[in-house]
Amino acid sequence: MKDCCFDDSRKKLNILITGKSTLLHSLMLELHNLGHSISIAKNPRETLFIYASQQPDLIIFADFERPFETFSSIREINQDAEAIFIIDVNNPKSFESLFDFHNVSFIPSTASATSIISNISEYHKKIIRNREIEENSKLYDLILQGLPFPALLVGSCTGKTIMANKSALKTLPIKSSESSIPFISFLAEDVRNNLFTDQEAYRIHSLKSVCAYERFWDLTIEQVAPSVFLLLALDVTEQRKQLQLREEMERIARHDLRSPTATIVGMSRILETEADLSDDYQRLAEIVRTTSERMIRQIDTSLTLIRLETGSLVADSHPFNLFRAITAAIGDISQLVDDKKLEIICFLEDEPLQDECPLVCYGEASLIITMFSNLIKNAAEAAPDNSTITVRLHDTEQSIITEIHNLGEVPSSIKNSFFDRYATHGKRNGTGLGTYSSKLIAKVSGGDISFTSSWNQGTTLITTLPKPPENLNRN
DSSP states (O other), X not given: OOOTTOOGGGGSOEEEEEESOXXXXXXXXXXXXXXXXXXXXXXXXXXXXXXXXXXXXXXXXXXXXXXXXXXHHHHHXXXXXXXXXXXXXXXXXXXXXXXGOSSEEEEETTSOHHHHHHHHHHHHHHHHHXXXXXXXXXXXXXXXXXXXXXXXXXXTTTTEEEEEOHHHHHHSSOOTTOOBOTTGGGSOHHHHHHHOOSSOOOOEEEEEEEEETTEEEEEEEEEEETTEEEEEEEEOHHHHHHHHHHHHHHHHHHHHHHHHHHHHHHHHHHHHHHSOOOHHHHHHXXXXXXXXXXXXXXXXXXXXXXXXXXXXOOOOOEEEEHHHHHHHHHHHTHHHHHHHTOEEEEEETTEEESSXXXXXXXXXXXXXXXXXXXXXXXXXXXXXXXXXXXXXXXXXXXXXXXXXEESOOOOGGGGGGTTSTTOOOSOTTOOSOHHHHHHHHHHHTTOEEEEEEETTTEEEEEEEEEOOOTTTTTO
């Protein structure tokens, strides 16, 4: 993360120059011209006083009495205090004891002022980099602690956790004293190897339903700085259990309802073909069969909806006549059409259609029939009694566009959520799943659905479905 609030004043150093060397005067002037804040001390007492009161970023010692004792006292104040010692290489006794200190540099007193300034510039870069890391760390800590789910900063170089928020410490079996990265041991080796990189790629990885710590998690891992990654963990165990329960109930319902319904279909077909029924009873047998077939489609659709939502359904696409699918869908709502005394008229461009249409789409016919059943039923429910619904087909280069129009208007309260789950208005038994599932079917078929609606123009549902690929026959 780049810290846009890190202004120029924070990029300058507060430097304490202490000692009696005449070289320090030229250093002081040069560093001052570079914009750094400079303080001067000549003896140990002044040095300790200034350091304790100002906490400078860097101390420069040159020709200084008792440097070891003075710097030892400073390190008691700040164990990471930075220092440069300008030493007389011909007098080893004056600086040998200083080798015990970490995080310090030594420059020969014979070095030029330019060389010393260059050395200070390297310290400058290091100190500024540490400041930025500290500022970013504070910002990350503030953000992470506010998240209601586990969030961690991890390092790819060290393979350890840099920071974990309260939710991570509370939810995951880790302690603040432990630094290993959670979840990683639960991932396959090839996945682990692809997650972290020392390069500045700034990629985002999403891992769904990772089983870890006896729970299921959706993990997001994003690079936020060189060798630093943000790991977010969302517990989806309950959602997964609910989905599994729903799938199981759907499977039970599908099995228990579909089998006897299929028997009704078979028996009604035997009555139609073998029982030598009168015309009136033949018609009743046909109604029983078509109604049972529609019920089987609705049972199958309930399971299909789950597979659509979970992304596990891959459409068994093949060419099929679109007009026949629309005709079958219209047959599914014949009772509603009769009750409201509606008329449904189909057009190819501006030509009325009654018996046949040559337009061929590409998709899974059963899904497309379900989609148009939902859309035409929606149009019929919204249409005023004794009105007309028009279904108009348009042939384009790569797709077929279908417009389903009725004179009703979509209520303003659901216009923005028309294709959302459970979006319904004014229907006693409405579930709000019709347009929602239709949108999913259109998407999985490689098409889409949209609508327009107004009080004076009525409502038009617009579907786009692909044509068969040009190379389908050759393959």
